Amino acid sequence: MTAVSARKGLSPKTIQTLVDAGQPGLWAHRHGLSLSISKAGSANWTLRYTAPTGQRRLMTLEPVINVGAATIKALEARALMMKQQVRAGIDPLAERDSGRKTVETARKRINTFEEAAKRFIAEQSPNWKNAVHRTQWSSTLETYAYPIIGKKEPHEITTQDILNVLRQKYKETSLWDGARETASRVRMRIETVLNAEFALNRDNPLQKEAWQDFRNPAQWKNHLQVVFKASGRRSKSHFEAMSFDDIPAFFTTLLRKSDYSAKALTLTILSATRTNETLGAKWDEFDLSSGVWTIPAERMKAGREHRVPLCGVAIEMLETLPRIDDNPYVFPGAREKKPLSNMAMLMLLRGMRESEQLTVHGFRSTFRDWAAETTLHPDTIVEMALAHTIKDKTVAAYRRGDAFERRKQLMRQWSDYLSMTDKKYKEEWFKFIA
Numbered sequence: 001m002t003a004v005s006a007r008k009g010l011s012p013k014t015i016q017t018l019v020d021a022g023q024p025g026l027w028a029h030r031h032g033l034s035l036s037i038s039k040a041g042s043a044n045w046t047l048r049y050t051a052p053t054g055q056r057r058l059m060t061l062e063p064v065i066n067v068g069a070a071t072i073k074a075l076e077a078r079a080l081m082m083k084q085q086v087r088a089g090i091d092p093l094a095e096r097d098s099g100r101k102t103v104e105t106a107r108k109r110i111n112t113f114e115e116a117a118k119r120f121i122a123e124q125s126p127n128w129k130n131a132v133h134r135t136q137w138s139s140t141l142e143t144y145a146y147p148i149i150g151k152k153e154p155h156e157i158t159t160q161d162i163l164n165v166l167r168q169k170y171k172e173t174s175l176w177d178g179a180r181e182t183a184s185r186v187r188m189r190i191e192t193v194l195n196a197e198f199a200l201n202r203d204n205p206l207q208k209e210a211w212q213d214f215r216n217p218a219q220w221k222n223h224l225q226v227v228f229k230a231s232g233r234r235s236k237s238h239f240e241a242m243s244f245d246d247i248p249a250f251f252t253t254l255l256r257k258s259d260y261s262a263k264a265l266t267l268t269i270l271s272a273t274r275t276n277e278t279l280g281a282k283w284d285e286f287d288l289s290s291g292v293w294t295i296p297a298e299r300m301k302a303g304r305e306h307r308v309p310l311c312g313v314a315i316e317m318l319e320t321l322p323r324i325d326d327n328p329y330v331f332p333g334a335r336e337k338k339p340l341s342n343m344a345m346l347m348l349l350r351g352m353r354e355s356e357q358l359t360v361h362g363f364r365s366t367f368r369d370w371a372a373e374t375t376l377h378p379d380t381i382v383e384m385a386l387a388h389t390i391k392d393k394t395v396a397a398y399r400r401g402d403a404f405e406r407r408k409q410l411m412r413q414w415s416d417y418l419s420m421t422d423k424k425y426k427e428e429w430f431k432f433i434a
Helices: 012-021 069-087 092-108 113-127 131-149 159-166 180-201 220-231 247-255 260-271 275-279 312-320 344-352 362-374 379-385 393-400 404-418 425-433
Strands: 025-028 033-037 043-050 056-063 292-295 306-309
Touching (some): 012 033, 012 069, 033 069, 056 069, 056 092, 113 131, 113 180, 159 180, 159 220, 180 220, 180 362, 180 379, 247 260, 247 344, 247 362, 247 404, 260 275, 260 312, 260 344, 260 362, 275 344, 306 404, 362 379, 362 404, 379 404
Antiparallel strands (some): 033 043, 043 056, 292 306
16 A cells, blocks of 8 residues: 655545545555555544554554544544553553453353342342341342352343242242242342342443343232232232232321221231131230230131230220220121121222222231331241241241240331331331341
């Protein structure tokens, strides 16, 4: 190729003429810039300089696309800046090649879900108030998530992958059916890690394309919730339950009502009891000074006495209820010495939420979902709060006591959650439990 000197530099018109002609050659501009046209006719701007090592360099800068005066002026400024780098001991071409290798290494490096999760735990755990939180996060993901999705890149994880995690074999059934609280916690933690990865990578030039269509496959609301509802796996008992996201606002409205049906439903929700356990409640079962409601064995489904810890809201409500002579029931019905009808709370509920087929029993599921997804209480404590029979003999041995103090803490937190109002309650609650 032939170099042509040009002290004043090539004019835009000359550049365009040379590019259109497509004749191979090297035409000098100024500040070390040259117009290079290859045998194939492609035109590029190049920069000639002497590297700090003394080696002569010819660096391709960019293809010739626009030959306007402003474009050429910007290119000249870029060339002058690079020459300043050379005088400072920096080789622009070596710097660019090194940067490209770094980018290529970053592109080739696989960031797995397991790596992302461990990084998230390491970064976030110093802010967690409960020391057990880190252990539970690590152990549940190591046991149930990493074997299935640990080696996958986070943005490649699909809804089917999450279903495989939740439906993996657990004892004689699936994780979802056999250990619902654990499964819910695993799902929630996967969702949190994926959300964190999305936030980190959505504006990263190296990752932006991979994440541009991301929708969290572990999201419950309006996603997995629909899948499990359609498959009939969401609830064995088929009781329609209110989302725990919605219950604080509902509970606030409920507290404003003064009839016995509303008071009975309030106690049912606060205590996570069954309908018949609430409606059959008698005054002699309550010790309001100690905050204990003792339901006798003959009234319990499992045939075992159940002590219910009463929170402040429940005690305050019960203290305001009148006691009717010759009627031992806390929630008296229209008939003499009889409790409320077993349809009373249901009719109230349907009157308050006409568009939904909710059931009173569903609030036990709401409580269970809330405990699983937003607290650190073991599954066993949650099951004991619900007065469930535990079939596993090893776990059942734990029930020689009734873990009253631990259940008391759980029910107090449930009451605190129910009492939070407006849209800010979620932010406040999750900050509280972090």
